Amino acid sequence: MKRKLKKVGIALFLVLIAIQFYQPALNQNLGQDYTNDFLITTNAPSNISKLIKTSCYDCHSNNTEYLWYDYVQPARMFVESHIKEGKEELNFNEFGSYSNRKQQSKLEAISKQIKSGEMPLSSYTILHHNAVLNETQKQEIITWINSINESNSLSED
Numbered sequence: 001m002k003r004k005l006k007k008v009g010i011a012l013f014l015v016l017i018a019i020q021f022y023q024p025a026l027n028q029n030l031g032q033d034y035t036n037d038f039l040i041t042t043n044a045p046s047n048i049s050k051l052i053k054t055s056c057y058d059c060h061s062n063n064t065e066y067l068w069y070d071y072v073q074p075a076r077m078f079v080e081s082h083i084k085e086g087k088e089e090l091n092f093n094e095f096g097s098y099s100n101r102k103q104q105s106k107l108e109a110i111s112k113q114i115k116s117g118e119m120p121l122s123s124y125t126i127l128h129h130n131a132v133l134n135e136t137q138k139q140e141i142i143t144w145i146n147s148i149n150e151s152n153s154l155s156e157d
Contacts, residue, residue: 019073024080029062029093036096048144052092055120055131059086062093067127082124104149111145114138 034040039049058064059082070079090106098106113119115138125132133141 016073022073023071023076026066027062027064027080027083027087028066032062032093034093036094038092038095041096042148045144048141051133051137051141055133057092058128058131059083059121059124060090060092062087062091069127082121107145107149111142111149114141 038044039052044052064070064079064083066079069075090110095103095106110119114133120128120131120133
């Protein structure tokens with residue numbers, strides 16, 4: 001029995017070592033054109049920009065700031081899958097290229113998810129404590145988003 005457990009342990013260790021050689025491409029697009037970036041197209045104030053960059057951009061943009069443990073498998077695969085899903089739902093670097101209707105929809109979704117506490121994900125904030133939004137910060141973002149929605153709906157009339 002001990003011999004079998006030892007073999008299983010060695011096999012698991014070797015698999016863990018082997019998967020370290022698989023490193024997906026980094027989500028870092030240096031030299032990117034930022035003319036369609038959310039913070040630029042919405043003319044976000046600096047306090048809002050800072051909150052959104054800290055709490056949202058790692059998963060919802062083309063530039064993730066990786067920490068040392070993001071390079072260790074299988075955590076890397078987990079992180080990359082979250083980034084891929086996040087960018088498919090909303091990519092802040094491409095926000096200005098969305099249609100007005102899609103922008104409105106995304107703004108409403110952002111507001112709703114921040115208000116309900118769905119975003120940022122708790123699996124993200126566990127390791128990124130600075131990404132946690134307190135109630136005041138949530139309200140700042142929501143109020144700002146509502147003001148954008150109001151001005152956009154007025155300009156469409």
